[in-house]
Amino acid sequence: MVRPLGFLVGLGFITALVLAIFTTPLKNEPNVAYSFVKHPRHLKLASDGLMPHWDKAQLQRGMQVYKEVCSACHSLNLVAFRNIADLGYTEGQIKTFAKGFQVPSVNPDTGEVATRDGLPSDHFPAPYANDVAARAANNNAIPPDLSLITKAREGGKDYIYSLLTGYQNPPANLPTELKPGTGLHYNPYFPNLNLAMAKPLADNQVTYADGTKASVDQMSKDVTAFLVWTAEPKLVKRVQVGWAVFFFLLIFTVLAYLSYRNIWADKKH
Amino acid sequence: MSFPWAKPYEPKHPLMKWMDEKLPIPRLVYNATGPGYPVPRNLNYFWNFGVLAGAALMIQIITGIVLAMHYAANVGVAFNSVEHIMRDVNAGWFIRYAHMNGASMFFIVVYLHIFRGLYYGSYKAPREMVWLLGVVIFLLMMATAFMGYVLPWGQMSFWGAQVITGFFSAIPIVGEPVRQWLLGGFVPDNATLNRFFSLHYLLPFVILGVIILHIWALHIPGSNNPTGIEVKDEQDTVPFHPYYTAKDGFGLGVFLLVFVALTFFSPNMLGHADNYIPANSLSTPAHIVPEWYFLPFYAILKAFTFNFLWIDAKLWGVIAMFASIALLFFLPWLDSSPVKSSTYRPLYRIFFWVLVADVLLLGVCGAMPAEQPWVILSQLGAIYYFAHFLVILPIVSRIERPLPMPNSITEAVLAKHAADTSSAPAAA
Numbered sequence: 001m002v003r004p005l006g007f008l009v010g011l012g013f014i015t016a017l018v019l020a021i022f023t024t025p026l027k028n029e030p031n032v033a034y035s036f037v038k039h040p041r042h043l044k045l046a047s048d049g050l051m052p053h054w055d056k057a058q059l060q061r062g063m064q065v066y067k068e069v070c071s072a073c074h075s076l077n078l079v080a081f082r083n084i085a086d087l088g089y090t091e092g093q094i095k096t097f098a099k100g101f102q103v104p105s106v107n108p109d110t111g112e113v114a115t116r117d118g119l120p121s122d123h124f125p126a127p128y129a130n131d132v133a134a135r136a137a138n139n140n141a142i143p144p145d146l147s148l149i150t151k152a153r154e155g156g157k158d159y160i161y162s163l164l165t166g167y168q169n170p171p172a173n174l175p176t177e178l179k180p181g182t183g184l185h186y187n188p189y190f191p192n193l194n195l196a197m198a199k200p201l202a203d204n205q206v207t208y209a210d211g212t213k214a215s216v217d218q219m220s221k222d223v224t225a226f227l228v229w230t231a232e233p234k235l236v237k238r239v240q241v242g243w244a245v246f247f248f249l250l251i252f253t254v255l256a257y258l259s260y261r262n263i264w265a266d267k268k269h
Numbered sequence: 270m271s272f273p274w275a276k277p278y279e280p281k282h283p284l285m286k287w288m289d290e291k292l293p294i295p296r297l298v299y300n301a302t303g304p305g306y307p308v309p310r311n312l313n314y315f316w317n318f319g320v321l322a323g324a325a326l327m328i329q330i331i332t333g334i335v336l337a338m339h340y341a342a343n344v345g346v347a348f349n350s351v352e353h354i355m356r357d358v359n360a361g362w363f364i365r366y367a368h369m370n371g372a373s374m375f376f377i378v379v380y381l382h383i384f385r386g387l388y389y390g391s392y393k394a395p396r397e398m399v400w401l402l403g404v405v406i407f408l409l410m411m412a413t414a415f416m417g418y419v420l421p422w423g424q425m426s427f428w429g430a431q432v433i434t435g436f437f438s439a440i441p442i443v444g445e446p447v448r449q450w451l452l453g454g455f456v457p458d459n460a461t462l463n464r465f466f467s468l469h470y471l472l473p474f475v476i477l478g479v480i481i482l483h484i485w486a487l488h489i490p491g492s493n494n495p496t497g498i499e500v501k502d503e504q505d506t507v508p509f510h511p512y513y514t515a516k517d518g519f520g521l522g523v524f525l526l527v528f529v530a531l532t533f534f535s536p537n538m539l540g541h542a543d544n545y546i547p548a549n550s551l552s553t554p555a556h557i558v559p560e561w562y563f564l565p566f567y568a569i570l571k572a573f574t575f576n577f578l579w580i581d582a583k584l585w586g587v588i589a590m591f592a593s594i595a596l597l598f599f600l601p602w603l604d605s606s607p608v609k610s611s612t613y614r615p616l617y618r619i620f621f622w623v624l625v626a627d628v629l630l631l632g633v634c635g636a637m638p639a640e641q642p643w644v645i646l647s648q649l650g651a652i653y654y655f656a657h658f659l660v661i662l663p664i665v666s667r668i669e670r671p672l673p674m675p676n677s678i679t680e681a682v683l684a685k686h687a688a689d690t691s692s693a694p695a696a697a
Contacts, residue, residue, distance in 0.1 A: 003602070009659060013651070020573055257519045264512065268682050268683065
């Protein structure tokens, strides 16, 4: 009974699928935008691969770029000032750094909304009080929080680096409907080709304390490296612990294999 | 529930004797996974995956319980509570990545376990009940994994919940009310997140219960084996302990090495970037894709693009997707061949490997956008999937002429060794 019924059910599905094949056009609707979107350029960082480390000088430069440029519009909600100890700052430096920020607070005497100096336990304050303020200031687009940005985009750090360095004039053969509208800017690394963020970096926009030349490319690399750290501060530790666990288990597995062979030595199987 | 030559449990220590009279747990363990359980001597490495699936479930339960201590199931804070685990909880990043990739490892070993069963005919009499309970476990796993993926409340969590609960709205008349009842609202929201968290915590223990039944049902006829010939006498078997405990120990080591490599070196490889963006009901991701282990079924869902008879394409897809799993319940009766192992089934063996390739193809199609050539490939893949189980298998099991089979497991083992020793010098 199962087999004849199954046969009929199978024929039903197959008929529906065969009809679907013949009624689905074999040609895709052409998508012109595809041909203009570029694949991200590879960015090599010290935190890559199976032997990663943090390039602390680069992370410090990257944080300077975030603080002086990006933080005007983008928040970094998940990162606390205390976390930047990872970047090589001492406790005193972190306290001083935190003090340079005003964070939202409540007046302890009157209960009124106020601000106070930042503490190491505070997170980086957001540039806008809320999404409405962010939209109003940015041509109706909300600048995304950057804490996780290198994990939250297809292409990761390569994409962020390519986007920052990828601003250019639209190519001459770009169809009119793909040309940037008012308040939009052309960037072939952005999936929609045009984005609300204007080119954020210009040569020598920041002055690096360590004397590194602040080209757009250098600043893009540095801030991307910093954002790789903000997205996963435990990245280096993760891989290091991973090797210890891996070798421990490798020894366990070899011993388990030998004991398996030993126990089965007299049994044909 | 075992063979007559199974070694009987004889407690020697007075304490163990006392225990055996009051609560014979040591006897149960001895007879189930100890020297008292005879197992075919010729099991190959594909028989490791049952134990590995059990290990994967235990890892998920343990890491999951710890995660639940730090996670908050509320749409306002769920996303940030996961990041709190990643950043501020001691070794939280490890627990969370282990749980995330543990789900993938669980599905990898379960898929290998299922295909082992398909190749060696483990679903056939006298093990139909083992197979049926296995399919129930698989369905429960899918439900648990889906609800777990919603908990971080990222973009893919939200939109995955939206799409998957949307399947129910394809059902005529009652569909939309059922969907609202499941979600606790019109769209996934706090009610949804809370109930999914509750069920995600509950279902693993239901799975554990069904696994106990699965093993219980297995221990009545005993394990199948690569020849598919039933055990005839004592020399066909070895005691589970120490023979298979040792082999499973080695298998567990290899499993953990792969697990560790994934968790520590490439923890986000099998995930989606979009799930690191907090859920936003106003912004739909460009491609909504389920986790990799659902992709073949997702491809079947998307393959139906034509309103056939009085059923529209969407409902066809939903019915077909559920049918693609439900038909596994009927497999023991769809395949009427008395021969279990593909080793002796030359024709079935070919179709088995076509099915493997077909499921892999469907998996790739499931990850791709609804564009050609992926649409037609998923349609062809879905045709083969249904044809394999519902048309080809019943016919093959009728017309196939099996190869000559050895009389017993021991005869097969000794013949293999004789062939190995005689061919070795010739090869050298």
